[in-house]
Amino acid sequence: MEGSCCSWKGMMDDGDEPHVLAVDDNLIDLKLVEKLLKNSSCKVTTAENALMALEYLGLGDDHKNKSNGSDLKVNLIITDYCMPGMTGYELLKKIKKSSNMKEVPVVIMSSENIPTRINKCLEEGAQMFMLKPIKQSDVKELRRRMTKYRS
Template sequence: MGEAREGEGEEIGNKGGGGGGGGGGGLGVVRVLVVDDSPVDRKVVEMLLKKSGEMFEVIAVDSGKKAMDFLGLNEGKAESPKSDDQKIDVILSDYCMPEITGYDLLKAVKDNICSRSMPVVMMSSENDSQRISRCLAIGAEDFLLKPLQVKDIQRLRNSARPTAPAPSQDPKRKLPVDLIAQSNGSERRPHLAGVAAFLLEL
């Protein structure tokens, strides 16, 4: 793990470029903003994502403040998000961090008009049901336990907003997803495939 640590700065420095972010239409690339104050945990996440193939592009920051700076949430402007914000498909944030916690970051994202639709997945080494409920109640897509495992990567991908133009023109599409989200809580993502099958039958 010590060898991979040298590349950490490159990941952060790469955040604005790359062919993956501008595509929006490519099915494969999902841009993940990883927020964790632990260098080891950040590296574990990055390695797991890269092992999944070419479909993840990782932007890693080590604090909630840097994540908010990156997303333009520290400027207090609800009307003009940074262009980089629009390229992020999902935020994966640790819950326990100094100064700005993962919960604070989640709340800031969901309180901002421009960023509230951005999926946020929380993670923690503690399986605290109150903590999990608290995050899901204000809009977290999912809550993963650390250390992350390969099976968690699929959950993360399912939580990301679509990067390809799926049949989103159908006005009925959002309603079933919302209903499932309200009734099933943290298990709503595995049911999205079922929603797609349901829509095809309409």
């Protein structure tokens, strides 16, 4: 997607580990993603579904616990596409509509290679679409992009 690289700027402060929010309802996949990200020197927070992710980001429906986003710094969100309750695509749309979180890059992952789904996610603002199972080489490419587009 042309121009999408520009929002990768400022992903990491010099010397800081990027903080990644990983979202997947499959605990095995979630643990794999977490391990691969940690192997690539990322700080990882996990959520088992999109609603938990929204709560963590301060975008949930519970306004009492709503954060303004300034007290937590997430540099990247990586989410599964197919999840019960709310898909990764719906999560992406909510994040991109948020004034506090819209600049945070979102990567969608799926075990299904469906071009229309991939295009829909990229058009909505996803930075990348990765096929599962995620491999260390995928995470290295992600880190390369994050580093390449640092400001």
